[in-house]
Amino acid sequence: MEVKPRGTFLRSGKVKDIYELDANRLLFYFTDRVSAFDVILPSTIPRKGEVLCKLSAFWFETLGVPNHMVSVEGSNIMVVNRMTMIPVECVVRGYLYGSLHDRLLKGEVSLPTEKVLAAKLPEPYFDPTTKSEVKDEPITEAEIVREGRMTSAEMRGVKDSTLSIYAKMGERAIEHGFILADLKLEFGRRDGRVLLGDSIGPDEFRMWPADRYAPGKTQDSYDKQPVRDWLTKAGYKEKLDRARKSGEPTPTPPLLPAELVSLVSDRYVHIYEVLTGRKL
Ligand SMILES: Nc1ncnc2c1ncn2[C@@H]1O[C@H](COP(=O)(O)OP(=O)(O)OP(=O)(O)O)[C@@H](O)[C@H]1O
Ligand SMILES: [Mg+2]
Numbered sequence: 203m204e205v206k207p208r209g210t211f212l213r214s215g216k217v218k219d220i221y222e223l224d225a226n227r228l229l230f231y232f233t234d235r236v237s238a239f240d241v242i243l244p245s246t247i248p249r250k251g252e253v254l255c256k257l258s259a260f261w262f263e264t265l266g267v268p269n270h271m272v273s274v275e276g277s278n279i280m281v282v283n284r285m286t287m288i289p290v291e292c293v294v295r296g297y298l299y300g301s302l303h304d305r306l307l308k309g310e311v312s313l314p315t316e317k318v319l320a321a322k323l324p325e326p327y328f329d330p331t332t333k334s335e336v337k338d339e340p341i342t343e344a345e346i347v348r349e350g351r352m353t354s355a356e357m358r359g360v361k362d363s364t365l366s367i368y369a370k371m372g373e374r375a376i377e378h379g380f381i382l383a384d385l386k387l388e389f390g391r392r393d394g395r396v397l398l399g400d401s402i403g404p405d406e407f408r409m410w411p412a413d414r415y416a417p418g419k420t421q422d423s424y425d426k427q428p429v430r431d432w433l434t435k436a437g438y439k440e441k442l443d444r445a446r447k448s449g450e451p452t453p454t455p456p457l458l459p460a461e462l463v464s465l466v467s468d469r470y471v472h473i474y475e476v477l478t479g480r481k482l
Contacts, residue, residue, distance in 0.1 A: 203276045203277055204276055204277055204278060205275050205276030205277070205278070205279055207219065207221050207229055207231040207279060208221065208223070208229065209221035209222050209223040209228075209229050210222045212228070216235065216237040216240070216242050217232065217233060217235050217236075217237060217251075217254065217401075217405060218230045218231060218232055218233065218401070219231040219233060222284075223281065225284070226283060226284055227272060227281055227282065227283060227284060228281070228282050228283075228284045229279060229280075229281050229282075230255075230279065230280045230281075230282060230401070231251075231278055231279055232250075232251035232252070232254045232255040232278045232279070232280070232401070233246070233251045233278075234246035234247050234248060234249070234250045234251045235250075235251075236250065236405075236426060236429060236458075236466075237405075238426065238429050238430045238433055238455075239337075239430065239433070239439060239442055240334075240336065240337050240338065241442065241452055241455055243429070243433075243455045243458065244454075244455060244456075244457055245457050245458040245463055246463075247463055247466050247467050247470065248463070248464075248467045249467055249470060249471055249482065250404075250466075250467065250470050251277075251278045252277040252278055252482065253403060253404065253470040253471060253473075253474045253482065254401055254403035254404070254405060254470075255274065255277065255278050255279065255280055255401075255403075256274070256277070256474060256478075256480075256482070257402065257403040257404070257473075257474050257477065257478065258271075258280065258401040258402045258403055259271065259274045259280060260477070260478045260480075261371070261402040262398070262402070265367060265370060265371075265398075267363060267367060267398050268395065268397045268398065269397055269398040269399065270282040270283045270284075270285055270390065270392070270397050270398065270399045271283075280401075282399070283392055283397070284392070285390025285391055285392045285397060285399050286390055286391045286392070287333070287388060287389075287390040287399065287400075288351060288352055288356070288360070288388070288389050288390055288391065288396070289332065289333045289351050290330050290331070290332065290333060290341065290346055290351050290352065290360075290388075290389075291330060291331045291332070291333050291338055291386050291387075291388060292328075292330055292360060292361075292364040292386065292387045292388065292389065293328075293329045293330055293331060293384065293385070293386045294326050294327065294328050294329065294364050294365060294368040294384060294385050294387075295323065295326065295327045295329050295383070295384040296322065296323055296326050296327075296368070296372065296381075296382065296383055296384060297320055297321065297322055297323060297381070297383040297384065297408075298313075298315055298317070298318065298319065298320060298321045298323060299319065299320055299383055299384065299408065299421070300384070300408070300427075300430075302327070302329060303317075303319055305340070310340075311340075313327065318417045318418050319417065319418060319419065319420070320383075320410075320415070320416075320417045320418065320419065320420075320421050321417045322417070326365055326368055326369070328343075328361050328364060328365060330342075330343070330346060333388070336446075337446065343357055343361070356396055359396060360389050360396060363387075363389075363398070364385075364387050367385070367387060367398070368382065368385050371385065371402075371407070374477060375409060375477065376412060378476045378477060379411060379412050379413065379476070380409045380410065380411060380412060380424065380473070380476065380477075381409065381410045381411075381412050381415055382407060382408075382409060383407070383408035383409070383410055383421070383423075384407060384408050385402075385406060385407045386406045386407070387400070387402070387406070388400035403470075403474075404424065404425035404426060404469075404470050404473055405425070405426060407425060408421075408423055408425050408427055409423065409424040409425055409473055410422065410423055410424070411424070423469075424469045424470075424472060424473040425469070425470075425473070426466065428462060428465060428466055428469075429458065429462070429466060432458065432459075432462055433455065433456075436456055438453070438455055438456060441453045
């Protein structure tokens, strides 16, 4: 059941609309908006907001990690404890894919792995980025501490927590026939403690059906990867990269074809139902 958001509207993120309930609590309204390469697209994906909200709630309830969730209301709303967000996206990767694959080919990172797309890494790789309005950029642990984004103790805690959440979620996924290829988490501070925040759904991870996994090719992905793949094929990614390099405004993204929208919507619902054992 869709419930209307309440409180004072604060701002729209790329995916969530954020309302203030009081000094301590925020309300997240999960929309069906979809972004790719940090750009909001003109198409929406039906039921995406509901999946993101309910799957996030499932992980917050079951991971056993201190987090910001207070309650869920209806299908698209989560009330959370307000935090001061740590300006780092905590990315962990178990497989060589997406921007890590690109960076490895360009020699921007060195990793003890074959340079084959979708190869399993010898061990999960903590690969943080900055949190930026424009485009998130890779950052090292040493830079995070030097720039004062986290203390070194916080850095250690957040890294350990990210790796252990990845392991836990990966176990659940594989029990249900999916590989958790990678994951992005955000943490924040509240009353002197660091808590897990934001959301955990198919916008924050890549999930591949294990029985179709084969290195050396594009994987069938139960998340927003098909959207990124389509935009890349349509030439939009290249256009965007060129514009960003030369400091030009972001080019207008194309509308997604109807078949792609329904495929992605079905996959979001499917991954929710498979991972949680619940019907949406
Ligand atoms: N408990 C919390 N308290 C305050 N802010 C939070 C909390 N949890 C998540 N956030 C922030 O709220 C925003 C969530 O909205 P959404 O994910 O749509 O935004 P985004 O586009 O990813 O982020 P941004 O607008 O910062 O670029 C993010 O900026 C996230 O860091
Ligand atoms: Mg976000």
